[in-house]
Amino acid sequence: MDLTILILQGIIVAATPLVFAAIGELVVERAGVLNLGIEGMMILGAIAGFAVTYDTGSFLAGVIAAAFAGAIAALLFGVLTQVLMANQVATGLALTIFGLGIAALWGQAYSGASTDALDAIHIYLLSDIPIIGPLLFSHDPLVYLSIILVVGVSWFLNKTRAGLILRAVGDNHDAAHAIGYSVVGVRMMALIFGGMCAGIGGAYLSLVQTPLWVENMTAGRGWIALAIVVFAAWRPGWALLGAYLFGGVTVIQLHIQGFGVDIDAQLLSMLPYIVTIVVLVVISRDKIRAKLNAPACLGKPFFGSS
């Protein structure tokens, strides 16, 4: 197979966990909540997915378990920050540490265990088309799910009434509350959705990309997802682009090294981060646009009784 196609396939695999985590966090932030615990939810998803797939032999069960694990963690975050009014930043950081710890504990029993990778779907005829076939029609089901999610979220936020309510809650929770919408209820649902997405993103790492379980295997991807949401200025399509850009630079720099191109390897390793930062800076230069897109109530606590 042509090397370019192989590289592009590699990019899709590297980017998919980020797509899941970023699209989930995007919805959460659009609802006005800043959940810094993505990393914790991802790692919980990674171990839950791996453990359940290993024990049952079913990928579907593993992915559902991963979504469930992420959702539980998000629910915990929601209760602490929305009901008990704990500080969102501190709780998010705690969730990350908590997730890494619980996952390590749970994962002890699965150290050294190994499952087969999730197979790619082979679509009759379509997958056999040269170039387009291997590029678009021969991935594992989760890649398609991630794309569907992005399209779905975009449609939900911009075209549905429920999406409008969610954005209203994120932009002005007092007004939304005054009209009679349940701010806490909407935010809880957004959080659970975000948790499920992060969980599946983690499971993609432990079930498809590697596929194995190692402690701390998310290695900071939760934070990258967080940056991608800002990078995307809270727009789903841009989040997809951001994830692919980051995954793309990561994979391409590995290939550049393999070709023996004479560039400093450390510089290349930094490249994905540099690109993200540069784009962030360029975007935030346009203050009006940044303001237009950022949920106005992001990270602010909502006191319903007032």
Add this chain to the structure above:
Amino acid sequence: MTKLLKLFTGCLAVLVLMAGVAKAEPTKVGFVYVGPTGDHGWTYEHDQGRLAVEKAFGDKVKTTYVENVSEGPDAERVIQQLARSGHDIIFTTSFGYMNPTLKVAKRFPKVKFEHATGFKRADNVSTYSARFYEGRHVIGLIAGKMTKSNVVGYIASFPIPEVVRGINAAYLAAKNVNPAVKFKVIWVSTWLDPGKEADAAKALIDQGADVLMQHTDSPAAIKIAEEKGIVAFGQASNMKSFGPTAQLTSIIDNWGPYYIDRVQAVMDGTWESKDTWDGIAPGMVGILEFSDRIPADVRKMAGDARDAIVAGTLHPFTGPINKQDGSLWLAAGETADDGTLAGMNFYVEGVEGSLPN
């Protein structure tokens, strides 16, 4: 209330008596790990060493470990915490702990420190490392014989001497048995990131590598090798469960005997600062049994090389060897001295790409 107090003091008295009977306090041994104990590689094997210490001394020792300690300021805090909480000897098991270890050692002159893979010592700081390059020589020979595409993929972590030495040793051995062999080296700038290690493995395979070597800590690369039907070598521990058919053999880190030896020295009061660099012969570096997938003649060749290293008749760095820029490093028949090896910061001739600095 007074009853309770009486009971409490009674218990305390019994405890004190018991402690008296059990005589001296246990020797407290601390370990600082760069990764999680479940990485199935580097840290896992250090922890196996710790468990060997516990097994050897029973309740005469008390071991503590802190895992996932990042190299840098965080390390200093953790090492200091261990020193302050009464540990008699502390093993810091990653290259990046070198300066933090020395800094803390200065403040706690009575505590003994052991730093793995470094080169700076003090009165209360020893260094120890294993001659992994001896193992790399053996797997390099196998890689040279096993590759059909003549491309060997190498996933490297950081350009520190230990890693550079491994690349050079493996390359020289492979080149020796297969003049057409090429090494593709990818630096991932991390010890443990299974996702990135897997991405690097895929990139190498996409670029034609059919044998993989790694100097990172997770079994991700061998798992990918298994999936793609190529062969690879385990790293630090037996990774066969991740690549039942892919793993040809593995270099095994065996720290237990050294740890036991050093803890014993602390107990006896004979501990002194020294530099230990042991290889296959004393057992610090192990080579796993060769896979049947390797042809019998190659197995014999690799086994002979291993035996010659043990016997001291073979040094993996024996001249003539040129540096990458073509300048002479070792004349014919000359072997590398430990000083140069310990600080190795150059590729040998034939390795492609430039070494990050």
